[in-house]
Amino acid sequence: MVKIISESLIPVLILVIPFYGLVKSINIYEVFIDGAKEGLSVILKIFPALLAMLVAIGVFRASGSLDLIEKLLKPIINIIGFPQELVPLALIRPLSGSGSLGIATELINSHGSDSMIGKMASVMYGSTETTFYVLAVYYGSVGIKKMRHSILAGIIADIAAILASVFYSKLFF
Amino acid sequence: MINYIWFFMIAIGIIVGILNGKLDEISKAIIDSAQAAVTISIGLVGVMSLWLGIMKIAEKSGLTNIVAKVLKPIIIRIFPDIPKDSPAISAIIMNISANMLGLGNAATPFGIKAMEYLQEINKKDSPSNSMVRFLIINTASIQLIPAVMIGVRASMGAKNPADFVIVSVFSSGTALIIGLIANKYLENLSYFKER
Numbered sequence: 030m031v032k033i034i035s036e037s038l039i040p041v042l043i044l045v046i047p048f049y050g051l052v053k054s055i056n057i058y059e060v061f062i063d064g065a066k067e068g069l070s071v072i073l074k075i076f077p078a079l080l081a082m083l084v085a086i087g088v089f090r091a092s093g094s095l096d097l098i099e100k101l102l103k104p105i106i107n108i109i110g111f112p113q114e115l116v117p118l119a120l121i122r123p124l125s126g127s128g129s130l131g132i133a134t135e136l137i138n139s140h141g142s143d144s145m146i147g148k149m150a151s152v153m154y155g156s157t158e159t160t161f162y163v164l165a166v167y168y169g170s171v172g173i174k175k176m177r178h179s180i181l182a183g184i185i186a187d188i189a190a191i192l193a194s195v196f197y198s199k200l201f202f
Numbered sequence: 203m204i205n206y207i208w209f210f211m212i213a214i215g216i217i218v219g220i221l222n223g224k225l226d227e228i229s230k231a232i233i234d235s236a237q238a239a240v241t242i243s244i245g246l247v248g249v250m251s252l253w254l255g256i257m258k259i260a261e262k263s264g265l266t267n268i269v270a271k272v273l274k275p276i277i278i279r280i281f282p283d284i285p286k287d288s289p290a291i292s293a294i295i296m297n298i299s300a301n302m303l304g305l306g307n308a309a310t311p312f313g314i315k316a317m318e319y320l321q322e323i324n325k326k327d328s329p330s331n332s333m334v335r336f337l338i339i340n341t342a343s344i345q346l347i348p349a350v351m352i353g354v355r356a357s358m359g360a361k362n363p364a365d366f367v368i369v370s371v372f373s374s375g376t377a378l379i380i381g382l383i384a385n386k387y388l389e390n391l392s393y394f395k396e397r
Contacts, residue, residue: 035365042347046256050263057259064258068251072243075350080239085211087235091227092219121207123341128207134242134354142360148369155351155370157377158343163313167337168329170314171321175328177396178388179337186342186381193373201369 075127082131086117111195114146118153123187126159149198157190245357253304253349261305269299280339280382281332290319294336301340304347313340331389331396338385342378344371 050057089095099113106113114136122129136150160183168179219228260266273295284290293316300309316336324330329337348367356363388394 032365035368036362038364038367039352043256046260046263046265049265050259053263055259055263057263060258060262061255063255064261065251065255067254067258068247071250071254072247075246076239076243079243080236081208083235083239083242084232085208085215087231087238088215088219088228089211090215091231092215092217092224093222094215094218097218124207130350130354133351135238137354137358138238138242142355142358142363147355147360148366151351151355151366152370152373155345155348155366156343156374158341160341163337163340166310167313167317167340168333171317173321173327173329173333177328177334178385178391178394179329179334182334182338182381182385182388183341185384186338186377189380190342190373190377193376194370197369197372197376 075130078127079131079134082128083135086132086135089117109192110199111192112146112149114140115149115153115195118150119191122153122157122191123160123184126162129154129159145198145202148202149195152194152198153191156194157187160184160187242354242357246353249353249356249363250349253347253353257303257305257347257349260303261308266296266299266303266305266308269302270295273298280335283330284320284323284332288319288323290316290323290332293319294339298339301343302346304345304349326397328397334385334389335382338381339378342374342381344374344378346371 047057047061050060095117099116102116103113106116111119118129118132118136121132133150133154137147140146140150142148142151160180164176164179164183168174168176216225216228219225270292274291277291277295277298278286281291281294293312297309297312297316300306300312313336317333320330320333320336324333346367348370351366352363355366389396
């Protein structure tokens with residue numbers, strides 16, 4: 030079931046969305062071209078952040094620091110069955126959207142898109158938002174200065190998402 | 203925050219590299235990573251543009267409204283203390299619908315609008331319970347079409363670039379439920395109480 034839905038998702042969306050547009054008498058071709066034009070500017074926005082993060086991870090990994098951290102955390106993450114390769118992604122996901130995209134991309138690139146680590150990284154990236162960014166933008170826009178339990182509750186949700194991505198990935202892939 | 207993380211990743215990397223005698227490997231990693239950033243970005247352009255085109259059609263034809271209709275009864279339940287006819291409810295619904303469809307750029311203005319309406323009710327410099335709840339829904343972010351990640355996977359030769367979507371919906375759904383339960387408990391603690 031999960032497999033069928035997953036496999037048909039892209040073709041179905043590419044069929045259903047333009048069809049719905051036609052029904053609503055939208056100039057779908059024109060609108061499509063207009064939207065696709067934004068592709069380059071999105072990439073231009075992602076590129077510098079990706080570059081910054083990939084270089085930092087590159088240095089960190091090549092120096093052996095990543096192995097060191099993994100060794101240090103090993104006893105804890107082994108108990109809950111958390112793959113050590115995903116530790117940096119889990120740590121940075123709530124803090125930086127572009128940074129975590131960089132890390133996830135690097136993981137998918139070096140382990141392969143269809144590897145377990147690659148899939149887990151995709152799930153982890155896709156299942157949570159950049160909590161601190163959301164917090165800053167939304168509270169900042171209305172002048173909220175005290176946080177109450179916002180950060181704690183947000184982090185609990187993040188930890189749940191990170192553990193759940195590993196759990197469900199093992200279950201379904 | 204990201205300033206420190208970025209700096210320390212590089213700084214610790216170079217110091218540990220010196221201790222490990224791996225400076226040559228680090229130099230190579232810097233050049234290779236910069237190169238990889240270009241390859242990855244260029245590889246993303248095609249899929250990304252395709253998705254943005256399709257999603258523009260979704261946006262213009264009002265597909266968000268359909269999702270909004272489905273969400274409305276759930277949202278009213280999650281926010282019992284907002285009056286049902288308040289514009290805050292519809293702003294929250296539009297924000298969540300846009301987020302679910304992966305229309306991040308369209309979602310943020312609705313989110314800010316929702317916060318403004320909630321602040322009109324709240325009138326303090328600490329967030330109301332509804333505001334925190336809205337925040338948690340946003341951070342757990344259930345995404346039906348995570349376009350960027352589909353694009354990344356497609357550009358790296360995934361057999362089925364969207365195969366992670368359902369699993370990721372499950373895990374963000376779980377996170378949302380756990381987040382809301384934790385929130386329910388936390389918001390009543392005297393230390394965090396609304397005042």
